[in-house]
Amino acid sequence: MNAKRITALAAVTALALGVAACGGDDEGGEGGAGKTLNVLIGANTQYPDEFQAWQKDISTKFKAATGAEVKFETFASANDELTKIQTSVVSGSGPDVYAVGTTFTPTAYSTGAFVKMGDEEWSKIGGKEKFNPATLGISGPDEQNQVGIPWVSRPFVMAYNTELLKAAGIDKPATTWDELTAQAKQLTKGDQYGLAIAYKDNFDPWKFVWGMSTQAGNPLVDGKTAKLTDPAVQKAYQTYFGWLANDKVVDPAAIGWTNPQALAAFAEGKTGYFLLTTTTANNSLEQGAVKGKWKFALLPTVPPGATSRPANGVEAASILSGDNLLVADYSKNKDLAFEYVKLVTDQEAQLDYYKKFGNLPANAAALQTLASDEQLEPVTEAAKKSVATPFTGAWADIQLALTNVAVQTLPELTKGPLNTGQLDSRIAEAQKSAQSSLDRAK
Amino acid sequence: MATLAPPEQKAPPRPVRRKGVTEQQRPLWLLTPGGLLMTVVIVLPLILALWISLIDLDQYTLRRWVEAPFIGLNNYVESFSSGLLNSIWISVSFAVISTVATVPIGIAAALVTQNKYRGRGLVRAVFLIPYVLPSFVVASVWRTMLQPDGIVNAWLSKVGIDGGLWLSGPRSYWTLILVEIWAAWPFIYLMALAALQSVDHEVHEASAVDGATWWPKLRRVILPYLRGPVLLACLLATLNHINNFTLPFVLFGAPAPEDVNVMPMIVYVTSFQSLRFGLSAAMAVLSLILIAIPLFIYLRAVRLDVHDEGGRK
Structure with a gap:
């Protein structure tokens, strides 16, 4: 075309x-x-x-x-x-x-x-x-x-490798994002990684950001106002990118993965968690090296940087x-x-x-x-x-703006610690585009 | 009735009149089916696109699109603030670089397969592979090879080079050009080969008689023959590069990295992801105009038409 x-x-x-x-x-x-x-x-x-x-x-x-x-x-x-x-x-x-x-x-x-x-x-x-x-x-x-x-x-859940978790002395899957990051660090050694994440997917990134932010009490849209420059959104992006850039608990190749590629990597049996998957992945998992050694678990519902959900936070386990x-x-x-x-x-x-x-x-x-x-x-x-994600005709645009932040930030993730200044300016740009779309919403 | 007049009466003007008669009597109505088809397939959609670019057509007004508010040139103004200029710059530079790079490759390949030798048919067939593969397949294969842990980086690391990211960030621009060159050079090759075939045998003989060695012969005798067809090929190839949507879309996905946000991509995203049909129509119309201007000047300058009449038109 x-x-x-x-x-x-x-x-x-x-x-x-x-x-x-x-x-x-x-x-x-x-x-x-x-x-x-x-x-x-x-x-x-x-x-x-x-x-x-x-x-x-x-x-x-x-x-x-x-x-x-x-x-x-x-x-x-x-x-x-x-x-x-x-x-x-x-x-x-x-x-x-x-x-x-x-x-x-x-x-x-x-x-x-x-x-x-x-x-x-x-x-x-x-x-x-x-x-x-x-x-x-x-x-x-x-x-x-x-x-x-x-x-x-x-509904989205995460899959985890029962054997790897057991070997690392982890008795149950994480229920907060911070706990997940800590466990991922424990699981990462040699050619084994804590998390499989599809950074290059055209949909996955916004789901993480929306989820973490909603759990922290900011569902991104409040009536006709976009709230993307909120600290909760910033924290969500930092956590999400941080796994690769700062914590190094993700295979560096994940920067080029879409969801099916991340699934395939997890199915090889050398990754602790695969975040964001669903029951349609059953067959692929059962055919992989991970067969019989995996389970589903609820995604964490406590926002990053917290040990419990704030009063206005929502227990959003999935979009x-x-x-x-x-x-x-x-x-x-x-x-x-x-x-x-x-x-x-x-x-x-x-x-x-x-x-x-x-x-x-x-x-x-x-x-x-x-x-x-x-x-x-x-x-x-x-x-x-x-x-539910915010019910507005502008959502398609907001989703696009959130994903765009991830797409443009990818090249920097390989260069070591995340540049938060640049990230903030990208989030501000996304906010502008989300707000202009909300202004048009009828 | 005048044609029935006695021949001796007005002999000189006769041929002129004859010509006038044949021109008038040309059965132009035979063009009607073609004309109608052109109107329905090209003119009407173009007029509609122009109209859509002037109204505020989006998901909210789509259902009663006839009543969508007329907003004059607002969509055009917004296009410029939505990054269209940047996209045009990316598209044009990408297209020109790709064309410039494919010309020497195409001509060299044509020269290599010009003279007869064993296996020439096979070489010619192999040269055409990139061209006959669908763009979608080319992009998918390259996308797989250029993954961070893909085969390209694996090879590079064997010789001690860190490949890095090919599909994100500033380097994506060069990836797009590289893949486009890979897929598009056989077009120049085909056009150059066709031109080479049309060089008279006598020309080769004459230069042999004059004792021309291969380089002067190539530069002063053969290449001038290629000028016209290769220039035409350059024009067509550049337009093809500018309009290529499949390659960047499959290679990088949408939203694309800023460095490869080419014109077709920005129009696609505005239309089918942001659902701003009015705005995207304005972008498409602007792109069309911006490409048409240099194209027009270029066509006038090189006079690709061989007939005088066509050239003047």
Whole structure:
């Protein structure tokens, strides 16, 4: 894609309006028979065959229940998804149901193109009560304005190498960030490192910064004000970069790692902790040298530099991560759409989806049945202790600004102790961009 | 009716009139399908992009984009304060350096494969590999090789050099140029080779008869033949470098290090991550204009058109 094509794409997006105005509606008529429901969902590249089978299975069940067909359309990347949403929003036609990532829900909400869930709508899908309450945290700006229906959770936890911890005389995983740093130092010797961290990942860095800062009582956004220059944010960045630059408890190569690369490094069995992972990593871990020697644990919930959480600190074990389902406002098949949502959020379907793909249920009863699984216990706990990132249309930009600080700071991490002056000026720049985005938010 | 007049009456103006008639009677309507297609594919999107660059179109106004507030040139003003100038500088310098570096490599490769020898076909095929590989593959492979613990640094450390970071910080700029050169030189090679093939056999014979040794022959006889095609290749290559999005995107990801925040990247991030469609359209339009100006001057100067008429136009 080049500059010209991007321009053209933007223009064509707009052109779609004219084209769609001439186009027909979605399949009309009463009763499910003969109708088709269009569902947009992310492609599963990890388990493509199982994903195909799952789609077929759901189609059959949906047809049996309603007489209508489900047509799945997949998108390969967040960018594809966004383009699809843009064209559909502009043209007022397209998929009836969208599966979108939790952090993307505020952006989707800000387009105003999705059905707000009232009592009637919730009851159509089996009631709001059937969901794990934490998962509803990013469905809308407040209870009266919810658009996102929780579908699956992917709460973040850390994985640790049981053997290495035992050998270092550590009897239980850290619960505060300071304790984690101390343990990482204990674990680092020779070619063995305390932590595996994906510094070059395009998403991981902001999750750390948001988490530590929220635990210290600053969730980064207060109404229409960005609070990135707060000392809590500074401390978060210093801790995060400090592991590599000052404490030297991370493999220097981690400066080039994305999340899957950090996972692969941990799976080799020479690292104490892998921070920020989730149940979808199970297979990779079980196939690596670390097989049978790893466990999940809750990420620390006490901010760096403290031994207990301050009074206004939040016990944020993970960002509220996973997928929400959204029903398009323009859909002519809203009732069918709700039938579909009900089907895939029911206990049985949720457990089946977990078994196939490792995504935790958003359905509370289904989640409860997994609580007895010892390996999974920290993850289900993280699902309950997940906290939503600020619900604002500006979040995408804030996320970008936070990540940008990390991207631009990377080269300095190899040069020894962190230059805090430079870091502060980068944070100030991020603050400016976050605030300008919040000012535009409607 | 005038054409039916007796030939002896107005003999001299006849050819002129004939010409006028044929020009008028050209079946220009046959161009309609092409013209329509051009309008739909190029002109309309361009007009829309211009319009979008003048309105405040973002995620909040997308749904009713027709009603998005008209803000005149505000997007253009904001473009300049959002780092577009820096991106243009990076893009242009990167493109020019890449082109300048690929020309000698391309011409040398073309000369090497000009004369017949055993295995020439194989060499020619091998030379084309970087060019036929998709940009995405090239970038992924280089990204893997240039990891801090990748194969490049492993080799460098064997000879006692600390490779350091290739994909972050100031050096990323040179990484981008290096990979671009690797992937793009066969284009110059192909164009130079085509030009070499068109050099008449007599020219070679004549220089042999005159007793020209290889260097004077190359400099005074062969290279002048290459001038036109290679200049054209330089122009096209530079434009390709400027518009290359895949390479920096896959090599460095988004957000990119400041040193490789090329124009397509900044437009992409503004459009698809910040969701400021109006602003990104203004950036794209500005980029288009800024590239078009030197391009226009250059095209006038080198007169790539071979026909006089085309040149004058």
